[in-house]
Amino acid sequence: xxxxxxxxxxxxxxxxxxxxxxxxxxxxxxxxxxxxxxxxxxxxxxxxxxxxxxxxxxxxxxxxxxxxxxxxxxxxxxxxxxxxxxxxxxxxxxxxxxxxxxxxxxxxxxxxxxxxxxxxxxxxxxxxxxxxxxxxxxxxxxxxxxxxxxxxxxxxxxxxxxxxxxxxxxxxxxxxxxxxxxxxxxxxxxxxxxxxxxxxxxxxxxxxxxxxxxxxxxxxxxxxxxxxxxxxxxxxxxxxxxxxxxxxxxxxxxxxxxxxxxxxxxxxxxxxxxxxxxxxxxxxxxxxxxxxxxxxxxxxxxxxxxxxxxxxxxxxxxxxxxxxxxxxxxxxxxxxxxxxxxxxxxxxxxxxxxxxxxxxxxxxxxxxxxxxxxxxxxxxxxxxxxxxxxxxxxxxxxxxxxxxxxxxxxxxxxxxxxxxxxxxxxxxxxxxxxxxxxxxxxxxxxxx
Numbered sequence: 258x259x260x261x262x263x264x265x266x267x268x269x270x271x272x273x274x275x276x277x278x279x280x281x282x283x284x285x286x287x288x289x290x291x292x293x294x295x296x297x298x299x300x301x302x303x304x305x306x307x308x309x310x311x312x313x314x315x316x317x318x319x320x321x322x323x324x325x326x327x328x329x330x331x332x333x334x335x336x337x338x339x340x341x342x343x344x345x346x347x348x349x350x351x352x353x354x355x356x357x358x359x360x361x362x363x364x365x366x367x368x369x370x371x372x373x374x375x376x377x378x379x380x381x382x383x384x385x386x387x388x389x390x391x392x393x394x395x396x397x398x399x400x401x402x403x404x405x406x407x408x409x410x411x412x413x414x415x416x417x418x419x420x421x422x423x424x425x426x427x428x429x430x431x432x433x434x435x436x437x438x439x440x441x442x443x444x445x446x447x448x449x450x451x452x453x454x455x456x457x458x459x460x461x462x463x464x465x466x467x468x469x470x471x472x473x474x475x476x477x478x479x480x481x482x483x484x485x486x487x488x489x490x491x492x493x494x495x496x497x498x499x500x501x502x503x504x505x506x507x508x509x510x511x512x513x514x515x516x517x518x519x520x521x522x523x524x525x526x527x528x529x530x531x532x533x534x535x536x537x538x539x540x541x542x543x544x545x546x547x548x549x550x551x552x553x554x555x556x557x558x559x560x561x562x563x564x565x566x567x568x569x570x571x572x573x574x575x576x577x578x579x580x581x582x583x584x585x586x587x588x589x590x591x592x593x594x595x596x597x598x599x600x601x602x603x604x605x606x607x608x609x610x611x612x613x614x615x616x617x618x619x620x621x622x623x624x625x626x627x628x629x630x631x632x633x634x635x636x637x638x639x640x641x642x643x644x645x646x647x648x649x650x651x652x653x654x655x656x657x658x659x660x661x662x663x664x665x666x667x668x669x670x671x672x673x674x675x676x677x678x679x680x681x682x683x684x685x686x687x688x689x690x691x692x693x694x695x696x697x698x699x700x701x702x703x704x705x
Contacts, residue, residue: 369556379543538600638679
């Protein structure tokens, strides 16, 4: 029976391992969703949000009734004595005569319940507002982390697609040169070409093989970078289902005159920081107000020279008290006044930061817009260059095969075609990256 159980367990582990190694097909949206659920930075920011929630509850708890039960038993092995007139115990004692009398018993015990309730404290109510605002700030910091991750995953995804496309183009180029090499070698054997023609093509062919090997390594690195940004196990195989042919780089509409700066999470965070500064100043002003507390206490105590007598119920005497206390600030050496002055300066500082950030956002949007327009124009030119280079290569090869062109012209045309293809892919990635950066500048890259 144990053998069968071990076999079943081993089989289950094997099936699980095989399932984990099956490639997972993923679109860009799949990768972004996976990253927002598994990236460690998101988890860390989530912990910060949960900590902020706990702090809100902690602040709220300070205004709720605080109850305690205290109990104790003491052995008074050396009772405290007090000097009293002798007449306190002997009416016939002489005038001025004194005696030492100990008050208390060898053993005493007590049990008491105390309840305190805050009735009024201006700082407490301001603290509740500040705690909720802090929670809001923590939430915005989490969104900032998510935006950065979405940007990183987008760039890594398209970078991985570019490296895959580069590999496919290199394979096509190698196949094309391989065909040309065999044809030229046949012409050389037939006496219609020179050995140097074969050697020129073979040099280019060998260089392409080296480039292909490097690109394969680069493709593996780019894929691992994508999985790292996603928070995925680097050994988990994935298949990117998006196609570069379906990618359309678009310049988003920009209305700079009425741009809502709160779309940028950084500006929204500064707005929350300004609110926190105002609340801190409000808290310091509230400390000029009196504080009121209500207290209630009830308990029992007893005393005896015999320890066993402590546990006799009739010896426990009850007591109780209900009280109201007030604390009225009078003078603190201008402590609160200086704190309020600091708050005013902090508010002005945050407002200056907001003004500076607005200018920075305007500049960032304009730079990103100009850069994207330039990249789109460059991409269009590089796309045309690929078509022209392909046409030149086809014509040059045809002329060479018909005996009216040279081998060097074919090699030059092939080199130009490879260069045009590489330039196009680089331009495509630059254009995609520019579009991502412009969307981030506009605050529309990721909407939570």
